[in-house]
Amino acid sequence: MIKFALLGSGSGGNCLFVESGKTAVLIDAGFSGKEISARLSLLGKDLDAVHAIFLTHEHGDHIRGAGVLSRRFSLPVYANGGTFTGSEDKVGKLHRRVEFETGHVVSVQDLQIRSFAVSHDTLDPVGYLISDASHTIACCTDTGKVSTLISQRLQGCDALVLEFNHDPEMLKNGPYPLFLQQRVRSSQGHLANEDAAGFLQTLLHDRLQHIVLAHLSETNNCPEFALKSAGRVIPPEHSVTLHAAQQDSPTPLYTLGRK
Numbered sequence: 001m002i003k004f005a006l007l008g009s010g011s012g013g014n015c016l017f018v019e020s021g022k023t024a025v026l027i028d029a030g031f032s033g034k035e036i037s038a039r040l041s042l043l044g045k046d047l048d049a050v051h052a053i054f055l056t057h058e059h060g061d062h063i064r065g066a067g068v069l070s071r072r073f074s075l076p077v078y079a080n081g082g083t084f085t086g087s088e089d090k091v092g093k094l095h096r097r098v099e100f101e102t103g104h105v106v107s108v109q110d111l112q113i114r115s116f117a118v119s120h121d122t123l124d125p126v127g128y129l130i131s132d133a134s135h136t137i138a139c140c141t142d143t144g145k146v147s148t149l150i151s152q153r154l155q156g157c158d159a160l161v162l163e164f165n166h167d168p169e170m171l172k173n174g175p176y177p178l179f180l181q182q183r184v185r186s187s188q189g190h191l192a193n194e195d196a197a198g199f200l201q202t203l204l205h206d207r208l209q210h211i212v213l214a215h216l217s218e219t220n221n222c223p224e225f226a227l228k229s230a231g232r233v234i235p236p237e238h239s240v241t242l243h244a245a246q247q248d249s250p251t252p253l254y255t256l257g258r259k
């Protein structure tokens with residue numbers, strides 16, 4: 001049985017907690033070590049129970065606390081070679097560095113973690129599928145487009161953490177300079193609400209239990225817009241929970257059980 005919660009998600013920091021049995025991992029550590037500890041406490045969890053940190057890419061909002069947590073709690077940090085290269089100066093010395101090839105499956109006790117390539121302006125960005133013997137959760141953020149590979153990997157998952165980054169009109173009329181708007185809109189940027197919703201529609205199935213909309217821009221999006229876009233593609237008879245993750249607080253701790 002998998003339990004998971006986003007400790008926070010957005011340009012200010014990202015961290016996903018996933019637990020199965022006595023095994024727990026963090027996907028990204030984009031807050032300070034102190035903040036991650038405090039947010040885990042709100043869920044009744046603590047860092048002593050975490051076994052590893054997996055990094056999606058080297059941007060600061062995904063790796064800020066990885067180094068200090070690795071050193072302080074003797075945690076191995078898993079990433080591909082590109083992400084380690086890009087983050088080396090930011091995370092410092094690690095307790096243990098475990099490098100994998102994108103696409104390979106890594107086992108951490110009760111969990112199997114499979115990376116897959118996404119499209120973002122970093123050296124080798126990835127998303128993850130996290131599975132135990134019964135269920136799978138997908139984490140797919142920080143991608144400017146949905147590739148055939150991404151679509152294939154996310155089929156049949158029991159829970160989705162999916163990027164709904166921006167509303168195009170808010171981005172166009174907001175404070176971002178043109179070059180930054182172009183970066184966000186590019187194929188190596190971030191998914192807009194309607195594009196993400198169109199992708200989500202292809203992923204719906206009877207066993208899907210939880211959908212968490214992630215990496216919402218605080219400047220160019222709002223939860224109401226993201227939830228409205230996602231809600232349009234989910235049939236009313238579909239018994240799935242839909243939640244928009246916040247930057248400043250964790251989501252509830254979700255449980256994947258039999259549906």
